[in-house]
Amino acid sequence: MKTQYPDNVINKILQITLETHTFAYLAIDRDGVLLNRSGNIIDLGLPDWKTAENILNEALFLSGMLPLDSGYEFIPSWHVNDNKVVDIHLFQDNDTTWAVLVDKTEDLEWQSQARQKANELRLLQHEMEQHKQSLQTPKDSSSKLHCSFFEALDMMALHQNKDGSFELLHPVSDNFQQIFPEAFANQKKVYPQDKFLFIENFLIDAQQLWDLAINHQRITSGPWIETLAHGDNVALEAIAINWDKHKLLFLAIQDASYQQNHDFLQRGRDEVLLNNILEKEVHKRTELIRAREEEIALRLVCAADSKDSGETGAHIRRLGLYCELMATHLGWKQDKIDEIRIAAPMHDIGKIGIPDAILKKPGKLTDDEFTIMKTHTEIGGKILSNSKSSLVQMAREIALNHHEKWDGSGYPQGLVGEQIAIGARIAAIMDVFDALIHKRAYKSEMSIDEAIQIMTKGRGTHFDPDLFDLFINLKKEVTEITRLNNDSIC
Amino acid sequence: MIKMKVCMLGAFAVGKTSLVQQYVNSIFSEKYQTTLGVKIDKKSVSINDQTLELILWDLAGEDEFIEVRSSYLRGSSGVILVADGTRAETLDIALMLKQKVDREVGEIPFILLVNKADLADNWTIDQTRLEQLKQDGWFIMLTSAKDSANVEDAYLALATKLQQTL
Ligand SMILES: Nc1nc2c(ncn2[C@@H]2O[C@H](COP(=O)(O)OP(=O)(O)OP(=O)(O)O)[C@@H](O)[C@H]2O)c(=O)[nH]1
Ligand SMILES: [Mg+2]
Numbered sequence: 001m002k003t004q005y006p007d008n009v010i011n012k013i014l015q016i017t018l019e020t021h022t023f024a025y026l027a028i029d030r031d032g033v034l035l036n037r038s039g040n041i042i043d044l045g046l047p048d049w050k051t052a053e054n055i056l057n058e059a060l061f062l063s064g065m066l067p068l069d070s071g072y073e074f075i076p077s078w079h080v081n082d083n084k085v086v087d088i089h090l091f092q093d094n095d096t097t098w099a100v101l102v103d104k105t106e107d108l109e110w111q112s113q114a115r116q117k118a119n120e121l122r123l124l125q126h127e128m129e130q131h132k133q134s135l136q137t138p139k140d141s142s143s144k145l146h147c148s149f150f151e152a153l154d155m156m157a158l159h160q161n162k163d164g165s166f167e168l169l170h171p172v173s174d175n176f177q178q179i180f181p182e183a184f185a186n187q188k189k190v191y192p193q194d195k196f197l198f199i200e201n202f203l204i205d206a207q208q209l210w211d212l213a214i215n216h217q218r219i220t221s222g223p224w225i226e227t228l229a230h231g232d233n234v235a236l237e238a239i240a241i242n243w244d245k246h247k248l249l250f251l252a253i254q255d256a257s258y259q260q261n262h263d264f265l266q267r268g269r270d271e272v273l274l275n276n277i278l279e280k281e282v283h284k285r286t287e288l289i290r291a292r293e294e295e296i297a298l299r300l301v302c303a304a305d306s307k308d309s310g311e312t313g314a315h316i317r318r319l320g321l322y323c324e325l326m327a328t329h330l331g332w333k334q335d336k337i338d339e340i341r342i343a344a345p346m347h348d349i350g351k352i353g354i355p356d357a358i359l360k361k362p363g364k365l366t367d368d369e370f371t372i373m374k375t376h377t378e379i380g381g382k383i384l385s386n387s388k389s390s391l392v393q394m395a396r397e398i399a400l401n402h403h404e405k406w407d408g409s410g411y412p413q414g415l416v417g418e419q420i421a422i423g424a425r426i427a428a429i430m431d432v433f434d435a436l437i438h439k440r441a442y443k444s445e446m447s448i449d450e451a452i453q454i455m456t457k458g459r460g461t462h463f464d465p466d467l468f469d470l471f472i473n474l475k476k477e478v479t480e481i482t483r484l485n486n487d488s489i490c
Numbered sequence: 491m492i493k494m495k496v497c498m499l500g501a502f503a504v505g506k507t508s509l510v511q512q513y514v515n516s517i518f519s520e521k522y523q524t525t526l527g528v529k530i531d532k533k534s535v536s537i538n539d540q541t542l543e544l545i546l547w548d549l550a551g552e553d554e555f556i557e558v559r560s561s562y563l564r565g566s567s568g569v570i571l572v573a574d575g576t577r578a579e580t581l582d583i584a585l586m587l588k589q590k591v592d593r594e595v596g597e598i599p600f601i602l603l604v605n606k607a608d609l610a611d612n613w614t615i616d617q618t619r620l621e622q623l624k625q626d627g628w629f630i631m632l633t634s635a636k637d638s639a640n641v642e643d644a645y646l647a648l649a650t651k652l653q654q655t656l
Binding site for chain 2: 198204225233258262270272
């Protein structure tokens with residue numbers, strides 16, 4: 001045995017080893033009576049054995065194994081049940097007791113396990129504290145036992161010398177021979193900081209910790225990945241610890257829990273990416289359908305409006321865009337914003353039911369004619385009624401209510417204030433505005449400022465005052481829409 | 491030879507590992523294997539008769555599960571921020587990581603790569619924001635780790651910036 005370190009150091013190393021792995025530890029006597037246990041054996045799929053209980057009958061992996069001839073036996077991939085697969089290490093502790101280490105290799109319930117891992121570790125740590133006493137009582141054969149431990153667990157323990165080099169504390173597994181062959185050439189002077197750039201960086205933190213010399217404190221590096229000579233990747237982690245002024249450094253090959261965390265992360269991220277793709281696809285298709293709906297709606301509205309020489313395709317297009325602008329600034333959700341843009345242009349659809357003689361009459365309408373003309377709101381409301389589509393429902397509200405006035409003097413129902421659907425209140429402002437600033441057969445156009453001046457008289461009587469103020473605030477954007485949308489779409 | 495540490499930083503799955511692998515080993519894999527932990531690769535590059543050894547730290551992508559440890563950034567000479575042109579939100583993460591670098595390491599040379607340029611049909615990244623960043627003096631390149639477009643040039647561009655600091 002090469003190491004000369006006192007047993008309490010070795011015991012501490014053992015404790016850290018236990019803490020950084022997910023496994024359970026059992027001590028049994030030659031008859032199979034449980035003397036001691038730690039770790040969460042239930043989680044590993046084993047029964048909740050109590051100390052002083054004879055476990056030989058239930059611990060099938062022990063059958064025929066005791067007493068051990070070799071002092072160490074390894075049983076890989078033991079199926080505890082359908083879900084749990086573990087590695088089992090058996091060590092002869094002294095002549096009459098054996099240590100059983102149950103190490104989780106694979107867990108088909110990986111997902112919940114990965115989440116539980118943090119809790120498990122804490123639990124294990126707690127239990128280890130309780131067992132500290134027994135662990136710190138050195139036994140004659142403990143060094144041998146610990147060395148086997150390190151080998152079995154793919155860990156390398158190093159102690160820092162005064163000159164900054166490290167000394168290897170124990171023989172290590174074949175895996176480390178591949179990862180860090182230099183460490184075997186001169187075991188008294190090992191330089192992990194030269195071999196691994198990652199460790200070079202980690203040692204800055206480790207050195208700070210060691211300089212503080214606060215006993216028991218430790219830090220971990222987080223995992224890093226090395227590519228071996230034959231191209232395989234291996235994940236490692238470093239742990240630095242202060243122990244009675246000893247500067248200890250562990251290099252550990254990451255165990256199954258790393259793979260579980262990786263798989264967990266991979267699945268989570270794959271899922272996010274897939275959802276992204278699906279969402280984009282759905283969005284693209286919805287846009288396509290929306291665009292088609294919008295075009296059909298606009299073309300139908302144009303067809304209806306062609307009866308009324310005053311209204312143009314460009315006007316209804318602009319009306320949709322003004323309403324969209326207002327809705328956006330009111331903080332509406334995107335789907336509602338899209339709806340008002342498409343719905344507002346249908347406000348005059350009811351004119352389809354008004355006789356041409358009235359609709360196209362040059363000059364002023366008589367009272368009777370005007371009464372008929374006013375029915376275009378109700379006709380529009382009727383055409384668009386009883387729809388399950390929220391878009392058509394909004395179109396109906398606008399068609400029916402866009403001639404209502406804030407003070408109740410409008411038609412057809414004489415609704416007051418917020419009784420009038422908000423879509424209709426918005427459309428009322430924008431419809432009047434756009435009509436004023438454009439030329440019609442019977443009138444010339446006004447400037448935007450003139451239109452606003454006239455309309456301001458209707459603030460709070462004809463128009464919803466808050467919406468009107470918003471419209472005034474958006475004058476610049478409104479003007480831009482006017483400027484850019486003079487081409488007729490039909 | 492002068493060694494310079496360069497960190498690859500960006501959201502998950504933007505192509506950090508793929509860019510390093512394309513640059514160092516001229517390989518590309520379609521299969522997404524997320525990086526858990528740190529992977530360090532090296533490559534030498536010659537600029538104006540001077541050879542620099544770039545020590546490339548490929549860090550795990552940042553998301554709600556994982557955060558880049560500050561200690562990994564220590565000693566960096568330069569940073570390659572990576573965003574995915576098909577995922578607009580990855581630009582926000584790149585900008586956030588840039589701030590983190592500024593805080594932890596200070597102002598060091600960096601470039602921004604908008605990767606997956608071969609997927610231009612699915613481009614969602616906001617062009618005007620990129621233009622804005624360019625106006626703010628950012629060096630931005632569109633790359634594809636898949637068909638290797640601009641990959642070599644991107645590293646060369648950063649190396650040139652690094653060399654100017656010597
Ligand atoms: N089409 C295309 N795919 C790419 C490109 N670069 C990377 N990919 C793919 O994108 C996925 C993620 O690439 P990675 O290189 O693993 O991304 P990463 O940033 O290292 O991801 P994390 O390690 O999880 O942070 C993989 O499926 C790659 O094949 C590219 O330029 N074009
Ligand atoms: Mg990666």
